Amino acid sequence: MRPPVEVSVLILSLSAPGVFITMNNIPALQEPLPILGMGMVVLGLVLLLLLLTVRNLKKVDPLFYVFAGFSFTCMVFLTNALEQDGFISGFMAFYLKMGEPHLRTAYAVMTSYWEGVVHLLLFLTIIHRMFRGKSYRSLGLLWAGSSSAIIVHIPGVVIGKYGSNIQPAFWRNVPFFLVPFWAASLLFSRPREMPVVTADKIIAEQKKGLLSRPVDLLLSLLLLGAMAFSVFRGFVVLDCPLDACFTYVYQYEPYLKDPVGFPRVMMLVYLFYALPLLTVFIYGLKTPGCSWMLDWTIFLAGAMAQTQWCHIGASLHSRTPFTYRVPADKWWPVITLNVLLAAVPALLALRCHNNPTYFLKPVPEGQTINEKKKN
Known part of the structure; x- marks a missing residue:
């Protein structure tokens, strides 16, 4: 009897540390170009093994290869995090020296923990649901949003202090940058599962103003x-001369000035990408029938969960120089504000998922939303 597909994927993923410890003991593979070449060979072998795993199945969702292939890299990330924090040794030294030295930074370590734990669990859950005919669209969008945090990682390396020491292996990140956005486009284009809601209920819910919906009013204020x-914080990293910005960066969150580059890029991403989305979410809470809220709130919740996890962890981590860590006497206000920033999109996504009636498109009286889709 063959094991479930998700078990096979997990077993394959667990081989990643063995690959690295083997490469760590072969001197010929410890130069920049051989590291990149070996990485491509290993990725190709992983895809080949995945093809063999599902060769007897009639139809396989192409996203399976994305989720299963990325599961292997999750274990690579987890191996890096555990080695940087001293729990294991002898796996990553060669790769960090001649491959991606920026993976030693606190931000990269926190990213590695997120990839190795949160994303791996998401992948296994999605694959489990995929091969049992269950919907995984929302979980996929959550992962796609979380993976979009790589738009902080790559520019952060390039403009930060490691930008002058970029090795060929760094360019292995290109597919990991492009594939999540391709996967997100596929997931957004697929029909979402809608609840059975009558037209009368939709009309009654959408007649309520914002003041009549205290939860939505509170969420709007939090947004x-x-x-x-x-x-x-965008103004802070842009060196705004206001006294409030100067006081904040030096007395509360000096990590924003860390020369690694990640916090600066993150604040700019928030300013130019997250800010417009937060703005339209307020519009969506005020205007009935904005069905796009059901998807985009999940996407942004995933993105801000990962970025805030990495930002908070890096601002406290021992690998961040002491002068850039959050001061001990300012720990509670800074961490509370950062946790709230991650929590607000997550709470909004939960609100939209648990009670989506206000965001559904109006339907003729006497019909349900599912009946409209059939017609």
């Missing part, structure tokens, strides 16, 4: 707070 905080 305004998140927007203000994003704008403020």
